[in-house]
Each structure stands twice: as C-alpha cells, then as structure tokens.
Amino acid sequence: MTRIAADLHVHTSLSPCASRAMTPAAIAAECARLGLGMIAVCDHNTAAAARPVMEAASAVEDGPVVIAGIEITTREEAHVLGWFRSAEDAGAAAAELRVEAALSCAAADCSLSEAVELIHRHGGLAAAAHVDRRSFSVPGQLGFIPDDVPFDALEISAAGVERGRAAAFASHGLPLVSSSDSHCLEDLGSGCTMLDVEVPGFDELARALGRREGRGCVIA
C-alpha cells in the first residue's frame, strides 16, 4: 500500500472561469513537479478535457494518474462532483446534462438527487463540492445536506481545511476529501487528500473512499 496525494477537483481552460494557462500539458507538468499521484479533471458540466489531460500526463515523467470527472451545476445551483472510471463514462454522463458549451457554468436541468443518480448510473462516485463555502454549495443553496441524497464523499475547500471547518462535516458519516478547485496553475495541489491505495486509479479511489480492503483516505 502506498500513500499518494490526490487533488480531485481541477479545472482546465475549458471552464470559462478558469485561466487560459490551464492547458493539459501545463497541468500535467505542474502536477508532476508537485508530486501529485492522482488528479481529477472536473470542468463545469463537461468532461471533454479529461482525455487530453490523461494523454498529457502519460507523456510526462512522474505525471499523475488522471480521473475523468465533471462538476455539475444542479437546478438548485449546487455544485456536485462526479468521478468516473473512464473518459467515456464521464462523457456519457456529461452528454445527458445537455448544457451548451458556451454556457457551461449554467445550471443543468437536473435536480441534486437526479445529478447524483446520473453519476451513479454511469458507474461514478458523487461528492458534494466545497460544502464549507457559501456559494454554489449544497449547504449554501439548500441550508443543509439532505440525508436522502447518497453522496460518496463531501469535499472541503482548501481554505476550509485551513480554517478548521472539516470537523463540522464529520457527523454526516461520509468520507471527507479536500481539493484545490484549481482554476489556475498556482492553485494546483493547494488542497489535497491523502489516499492509501495499491495502484492509483478509479477503482482504488472507490475503495479508499469506502475504506474497504485496507484502503483509506484522509485530508492532508
């Protein structure tokens, strides 16, 4: 078992709100320099950048394992992260959101429950994004985290971890992760989750979040 640093919420220049410098090659090089073992590409309502980042990462020495993800804006304007086994699975899930590329930060026509169901239907893992933040978080939009939505994890922002806000979310009984929500290269790795896994990848991420078979995860 090895312990790796994972940054499970990284935007690329495909997100309109992200820096144009967030190209696949630049992300791959910076993550290798930082020693990140795994990242998840989570652009707003699209997974189109996942494969290019995977290819860039495999072309770099010590490049991270790249998980294909999406950050869905639900009808309630809450952000939900989906992590998938493959770029194809992520792409199929994103296609169902039918959000126009030019409006990729807009809300998809699906509720919070439907978004989590959609992610699970495509074999993915669902996390409520940056639950410690007021804007675009499930607690911010909905007052509290509904207990009938089967999240696989709750994400605490890097700033939230720094301010000691993670403990407030422990009572949900869900694994807590922290990630950078990077929109620029400088932020990569600023929030991290340490994963105890055999081989970095989606299946091991699922085991680590479920704390199965000796795998585990802890906020860095």
Add this chain to the structure above:
Amino acid sequence: MTLSDIASRLDLEVLTPELAIEGGDEVSRGHASDLLSDVLANAPSGGLLLTTQVHMNVIAVAVHAGLAAVVFTQGMRPEAAVCRKAVEEGLPLLASKDSTFDLAGRLYELGLRGRESR
C-alpha cells in the same frame, strides 16, 4: 393581514388545501431568497418566504425558521412529495405566477415589511 387575506388579495394558489389558512395569525413580515442558508440566517419568524427554490429542504428550513408560509413565485411548483411533507409539518404552501420582485412589491403595498434591520 392574515395569510388567507393575503392569498385572496394577491390571487395566490394554495398548494396545501389540507391545511386551513383562515383565521391564522397576522402576517406582517416577509423575506425573498432562493438561498436556504440565507433563509435560515435572515428570514423573520412568523413571516412569509418568497422563493423559486422548490427543493424538499425548503420545508425543513421554513419550519426551522418559524415561517408562516412559503410562496413559490414566477410559476415554480414543487413536487407532490414536497407538498405532502409541508402538510405533515403544518406549513402552508402557496404559488404565484408573479415574479419575486412583483410579488414582494404587492406585499409591501399591503403593509408587509422585510426583517427588522439589525
């Protein structure tokens, strides 16, 4: 002004006919927000909530905040399960085709005000 007066003067549709709204307490305050964290923090107890937020959580939040009723604006309608939960909790739900801005203006004309300034 009671909830039933407001409903009839502003032509609000009652989504929870199982709950009687006649002869209730006077309603003198209101709050307009789609952010339920803001409702928890700022809505005046005993007031009306105007919102386009139709998620189930609106019921628990409104009950916790001690609101008199929730009015869904600009034609937004919650699912039946939300109405059933509201009936269980004794929280009247109403609906209006007006925008939140217009409905708040009409309520202001009827004498309702926002939360007391802090």
